[in-house]
Amino acid sequence: MNEEDKIIDELIPKVLIDYRNLQVLQHLKKANVDYGKSIMLNTKIPLEEVLNILDYLEKLGLIERVHGASLKNTEAKFKLSNEVHKHHTYYTLTRLGDHLLRKLEDNLIEAYVNMVRNDSFALQILGLAEKLNADHAETYAKLTKKTIEEVNNKIEELMRMGLMEENKAKIIKFRERKSKPKKETRTHHKYYGLSRLGELVVRELKKRKIIIV
Template structure:
């Protein structure tokens, strides 16, 4: 496997959970940081951050920096009250930095397409999200002829990946929704639509014939 193929494979792994990319991007800005500070800056719960840091370290995208050898100027987000505390610090490895420096929309789109192109349910939901603009899980279930118990985990998976996002139901106009169930459903559900990168991925899948135009 070439270096480019190996990097693409690792990108597909981290794109299954957008929090991984969020933490990598934070470390790119912070230079060096530790769990609690990452939590404060990304709003990701600390327990989840610890697991993600372990995964990213196993992938070779980040590495540990011992606090005793860390210069105060290296950690840009270090809290002044914690300067003398001992933490486990992390920074990007050369490979992690290389991935982020070359991470463009095209690379993201190709990686996302590789992940979902053989997942028929994911493709159906993304196609409907493009057509509906924003709607709730029950509508997706009805239009895919699937049970809600099947649709909900798949929607959550696509949200986790960053292809779908939750929309604020209070500001969704009826005109924005092409599937209009009964009036009472409008304010009692979470509404889901395509994220910015989700829109780009769907557009490219249409262009390549993976999704119908």
């Protein structure tokens, strides 16, 4: 393993700790060069958060500012036509950022497995999320014997990583929830389950017997 590969391996968890970091990097790969407002419109991430992410990724050395008073319109593929002559701070991937993305294209699930394999609490929550399909924090707390606060913090962490998501339906259909107590059939809670990415990661964790069924 060369020095750059070692650096990339160290940076991957710092990127995947928040899935939006990956979204911004992937967008810049497609756009070649882009600026905050355009990234916001294409990723649906609020502008203030986009700017924070750009600052974070720049500090990691994965993106860099494109200097020059203005850019040729052809260089910024997603530039809004009515903003062609406006001056923005543009960003593009660095060589390191491009290499990191290429590595994740082939090893994304592996990278997530490595991030959670030694976190027993995360493994508990992910395993339960697969069994329950969708449930609220109180159920996870009862089954893990943890406090609501501990469970909420861990679920938020896993949601930031892109492994879990909130089920937006106000009332979960009975067949979609495997542990629902009868009295709670129509109670309104926030329900949390695995994202599609989370399902793939849990499948790999089970395959490797890191999560035991």
